[in-house]
Amino acid sequence: MHIKILAIGKTDDKALTQLIADYVKRLSFYVKFSLEIIPDLKKAKNLSETQQKDKEGSLILDKITTADTLILLDEGGKQYSSVAFSEYLQKHMNSGIKQLVFVIGGPYGFSDALYARANGKLSLSKMTFSHQMIRLFFIEQIYRAFTILKNEPYHHR
Numbered sequence: 001m002h003i004k005i006l007a008i009g010k011t012d013d014k015a016l017t018q019l020i021a022d023y024v025k026r027l028s029f030y031v032k033f034s035l036e037i038i039p040d041l042k043k044a045k046n047l048s049e050t051q052q053k054d055k056e057g058s059l060i061l062d063k064i065t066t067a068d069t070l071i072l073l074d075e076g077g078k079q080y081s082s083v084a085f086s087e088y089l090q091k092h093m094n095s096g097i098k099q100l101v102f103v104i105g106g107p108y109g110f111s112d113a114l115y116a117r118a119n120g121k122l123s124l125s126k127m128t129f130s131h132q133m134i135r136l137f138f139i140e141q142i143y144r145a146f147t148i149l150k151n152e153p154y155h156h157r
Contacts, residue, residue: 002032008106009040030146049108057111077121086145
């Protein structure tokens with residue numbers, strides 16, 4: 001299985017970029033993994049929230065196939081402990097899907113079209129984090145999940 005994260009907008013902070021790159025490298029030992037950044041919309045200030053979500057949604061939908069399992073990182077999604085999340089990933093791997101795609105949206109969330117296409121929603125916390133920070137937190141959790149599945153000492157129970 002391949003795990004892909006699609007995210008809107010680049011990460012400006014060099015320290016965050018380096019930390020993200022470190023976890024992406026670590027993940028390569030466990031699973032095919034990629035992080036794809038969709039550039040910020042040009043002239044977004046001239047768009048309403050709905051227009052911005054719709055345009056971002058179209059860009060995201062262009063990056064996935066009908067065979068992909070699409071999970072939105074959304075505040076209304078299901079929350080998991082790290083161990084439960086590792087089990088969630090294991091179930092997807094066991095199901096035989098080729099690609100699991102997680103989407104980190106822009107500042108206003110997702111379009112109705114993306115919600116309609118999604119196979120599920122996942123929430124990391126009831127708190128709100130910047131979309132740049134979420135990339136690091138979520139990639140670290142994917143890494144943590146694989147260390148749990150392999151019974152490696154990274155996660156302390």
